[in-house]
Amino acid sequence: MQNYFGFNSFRPLQRESIEAIINKKDLLTILPTGGGKSLCYQLPALYFEGQVTVVISPLIALINDQVINLGLNNIKADKLTSELNNEEISEVYRKLNNKELSLLYVSPERANMESFKALLRQVDVSFIVIDEAHCVSEWGHEFRPDYRKLHFLKEEFPHIPIAAFTATATCKVADDIVSALKLDNPTRLKGSFFRDNLILNVKKRVANGRKELVNFLKNYDDESGIIYTFTRKETEEIASFLQSRGFNALAYHAGLKSEIRKENQDKFIRDETKIIVATIAFGMGIDKSNVRFVVHMDLPKSMESYYQEIGRAGRDGLKSECLLLYAMGDVVKKSELMNSIEDEVYKNFAKNKIEELYNYANSRQCRHQAVTGYFEESLIECENLCDNCQKEAVEEIDITQEARMLLSTIYRSGQNFGSAHIVDVIKGSKNKKVIENGHDRLSVYGIGKEISKDSWGLVIDKLFEKKAVKRGDFRQLMLTSFGANVLKGKQNIYADVDIFEEVAKEISLDKEHEIKDENFEALREVRAELASQKGVPAYVVFSDATLKEIAKKLPCDEESFLDINGVGKVKLERYGEVFMNKVKELKQ
Numbered sequence: 001m002q003n004y005f006g007f008n009s010f011r012p013l014q015r016e017s018i019e020a021i022i023n024k025k026d027l028l029t030i031l032p033t034g035g036g037k038s039l040c041y042q043l044p045a046l047y048f049e050g051q052v053t054v055v056i057s058p059l060i061a062l063i064n065d066q067v068i069n070l071g072l073n074n075i076k077a078d079k080l081t082s083e084l085n086n087e088e089i090s091e092v093y094r095k096l097n098n099k100e101l102s103l104l105y106v107s108p109e110r111a112n113m114e115s116f117k118a119l120l121r122q123v124d125v126s127f128i129v130i131d132e133a134h135c136v137s138e139w140g141h142e143f144r145p146d147y148r149k150l151h152f153l154k155e156e157f158p159h160i161p162i163a164a165f166t167a168t169a170t171c172k173v174a175d176d177i178v179s180a181l182k183l184d185n186p187t188r189l190k191g192s193f194f195r196d197n198l199i200l201n202v203k204k205r206v207a208n209g210r211k212e213l214v215n216f217l218k219n220y221d222d223e224s225g226i227i228y229t230f231t232r233k234e235t236e237e238i239a240s241f242l243q244s245r246g247f248n249a250l251a252y253h254a255g256l257k258s259e260i261r262k263e264n265q266d267k268f269i270r271d272e273t274k275i276i277v278a279t280i281a282f283g284m285g286i287d288k289s290n291v292r293f294v295v296h297m298d299l300p301k302s303m304e305s306y307y308q309e310i311g312r313a314g315r316d317g318l319k320s321e322c323l324l325l326y327a328m329g330d331v332v333k334k335s336e337l338m339n340s341i342e343d344e345v346y347k348n349f350a351k352n353k354i355e356e357l358y359n360y361a362n363s364r365q366c367r368h369q370a371v372t373g374y375f376e377e378s379l380i381e382c383e384n385l386c387d388n389c390q391k392e393a394v395e396e397i398d399i400t401q402e403a404r405m406l407l408s409t410i411y412r413s414g415q416n417f418g419s420a421h422i423v424d425v426i427k428g429s430k431n432k433k434v435i436e437n438g439h440d441r442l443s444v445y446g447i448g449k450e451i452s453k454d455s456w457g458l459v460i461d462k463l464f465e466k467k468a469v470k471r472g473d474f475r476q477l478m479l480t481s482f483g484a485n486v487l488k489g490k491q492n493i494y495a496d497v498d499i500f501e502e503v504a505k506e507i508s509l510d511k512e513h514e515i516k517d518e519n520f521e522a523l524r525e526v527r528a529e530l531a532s533q534k535g536v537p538a539y540v541v542f543s544d545a546t547l548k549e550i551a552k553k554l555p556c557d558e559e560s561f562l563d564i565n566g567v568g569k570v571k572l573e574r575y576g577e578v579f580m581n582k583v584k585e586l587k588q
Contacts, residue, residue: 001043004073006546006568011036013189017163018044021127026186027163028133028178033311035191037165038066038287041129045102046075048126052096055105055129058144061265062131063105065287069540070103074570077103080110096123108135108146117156125160128153130181133164134304137176154182162186167311168304171376193307193375197314198322200367200386202360204458205325209297213238214245216295216323217275224268225293226312227277230333234297239277249275269537271528280305288537289316290544295323299330299361302353303374316545326361328419328461330354332475355464362465364388396494400486402451402459403468403493407483409444410469413437415478422477423456462495519551519586526582530575541575542566554583 001007013031017040020027031037045053057063063079070077078092078101095101096119110116130136135147153162164177164186178186203212213227229235232253239251250264250273267273269288280300294313300306306324314320334354341347360370367386372379384390409426410417417437424431425439428446439445448456460477463469468483485491524538527547531538542550546566555561561576562569 001039002562003569004046004075005039005043006564006566006571007039008565011039013191014040016187016189017041020187020189021161021163022047024127024161026161026183027189028174028183028186029163029165029189029191030169030174031165031167031189031191032193032195033167033308034195034315034317035167037131037167040165041127041163042070042075042103045126050099051124051126052099052101053103053126053129054111054120055103055131056108056111056150057105057131058108058135058147060107062287063107065269067105068536069287072534072536072540072570072574073568075103076101077105079105080116081105081107082110093119099124108144108150112146112149112152117152120157120160125157127161127163128157130162130164133166133177133181134169134173136164136180137169137173148180151180151182154184158184168308168375170304170374193372193377194368194379194382195311195314196383196385197317197319198310198385199319200310200322200324200371202324202326202367202387205298205327209325210238210241212323212325213242213295213297216293217242217247220293220321222274223292224271224274224288224290225276225295226291226309227275227295227297228300228309229277229279229297230330232279235277235279238297242275242277247275248273249277252276252278254279270531271538280309287315287539288312289539290318291315291320292318293321293323295325297325299324299326299334299354299357301334301350301357303357303360303371304353306357307371307375316539316543318545318548324361326358328358328457328464331358332418335471335475359465362461396496398492399459399462399495400492402448403463404487404489405444405448406456406459406463407468407479407487409442409447410477411479411487412442412444413439415472416476418475419457419460419477422460423453426456427451427453458495462493466493468493517548517551519554520548522586523547523551523579523582526579530578542571550579550583554587556580556583556587 012035013029014036017027017029021041021044029037029040041053041055057066060081060083063081067077067079078095080089080092084092092104096104106116130150135144136150153160162181162183164181164183166177169177174188206212227238229238232255235251235253239249242249250267252261252264256264264273264276268276291313294310296306296309300309310322313322331354335351338347338350341350363370366382366389368382369379382389405426406422409422413422413425421433424434425442425445426448428449430440434440460469463483466482467480468486469477470480472478479487482491486493524547527538527541531541534541543566546564549564553560553564555564557580558572558576561567561580562572
């Protein structure tokens with residue numbers, strides 16, 4: 001581990017995972033993003049000398065990243081992907097037959113091919129890794145049918161152990177993974193979902209959220225970050241907007257030409273572009289350790305998606321921030337898309353996922369407690385690492401009267417209309433739909449005209465949060481039994497005192513603004529130059545965390561340089577002299 005990876009100690013559950021693999025047991029390990037899952041199978045792959053470890057991984061970008069990283073650590077790894085021509089595939093087969101590879105990466109689609117099954121019968125396989133194993137489960141957030149077919153591994157190759165890894169799985173999903181893959185009495189390990197270096201910040205989006213975005217980015221000058229959007233169009237519009245404001249940003253989505261998409265991704269990975277604005281097509285498995293922030297411009301589709309996407313921040317262990325901007329309209333848009341799902345059970349399941357995330361966004365609960373609680377983990381406190389815990393106590397006011405006005409409007413209009421129409425009625429709008437339905441003649445027409453539309457929207461949000469209203473099959477607002485009790489005066493509704501006073505209250509976070517470290521900046525320049533020469537991302541040379549430790553300790557000899565976390569003998573031989581020469585300069 002020290003020689004190849006530069007680490008002196010294990011992170012939680014790494015040792016237990018490795019021991020299970022070495023003992024030839026099936027394994028399911030759930031570790032959060034940044035928890036060191038790859039070491040759990042890369043290290044034992046070296047232990048089984050003369051055998052090859054097969055890694056089934058979902059994305060070519062992830063596979064390429066892993067193979068490059070392993071090669072730089074003098075570990076023999078290769079891949080079989082659709083990018084290879086026949087000559088390159090033949091070369092991989094030659095290496096396998098000559099026992100020259102420790103790891104072989106393949107996609108789930110290729111793993112299901114008869115030609116690959118034949119290959120497994122020919123080579124000596126130590127164990128098989130299923131990475132991103134949540135893709136196996138129909139109840140996961142990224143179900144892929146080709147993952148579901150991997151049960152053939154146990155059926156046709158029962159003597160080969162399987163090690164499955166994921167960062168996001170509830171108990172239900174974990175059980176489904178074990179069952180679907182037919183794992184044999186597996187060792188099951190589950191790490192903490194609490195990321196103690198992430199600041200979680202959630203804000204109500206005002207209009208298109210551009211103002212909040214720019215204000216947020218001002219705190220992260222010259223730092224890398226990802227901004228997630230819902231549509232391809234929004235991705236390009238926000239990237240152009242940021243460029244016009246002087247930010248170093250590029251767009252990424254599946255609709256771009258593959259060469260442009262690859263170029264933009266490579267620029268981000270190499271720190272040539274600081275900000276990537278992307279749909280969720282970007283990021284799965286991207287091993288860029290120095291992402292300092294992740295912004296969501298709208299609600300992700302589930303808590304699992306949210307957790308995985310924010311997990312791309314701070315993989316080097318340094319403080320990073322995650323901002324989620326949201327509005328009720330996000331739920332409507334995503335729910336409408338889910339209407340195309342034919343399976344009614346799965347459709348309702350998917351809609352519940354987005355409703356759960358909306359409730360999370362609206363909640364006053366500690367964000368980290370809510371996230372870990374979703375994954376069946378109990379967290380006592382987050383040590384002020386979220387907006388809710390950093391807020392001072394907010395005075396609550398009774399908004400039962402306003403809630404009853406809204407509930408009465410929903411009821412008297414027949415519970416057949418959406419939020420916008422209900423607000424139009426209560427505001428006394430004279431638009432065509434209100435007049436045609438005769439809702440201008442209702443007793444509730446215009447009773448809330450003094451209150452702004454935005455504030456009425458917040459009242460509706462609170463009613464959803466309290467489960468006083470729900471949406472019907474056609475997204476119409478309907479009263480629940482609790483809502484009926486509120487309308488009858490049997491229950492009260494409370495909200496923050498600022499709900500009508502200020503729609504978009506700024507949240508003040510006590511961020512740790514670091515003064516720029518001159519040593520770190522000088523070493524970062526050296527790293528960038530080396531990375532450019534080698535044609536690799538900067539973090540592959542050394543992570544920010546390793547670089548900060550070098551900047552702090554300023555090691556001048558090989559022994560002290562090896563004491564730095566993240567420096568092994570391979571990297572010492574490859575980069576040590578250049579960095580130690582720079583350190584000597586800095587000490588003068």
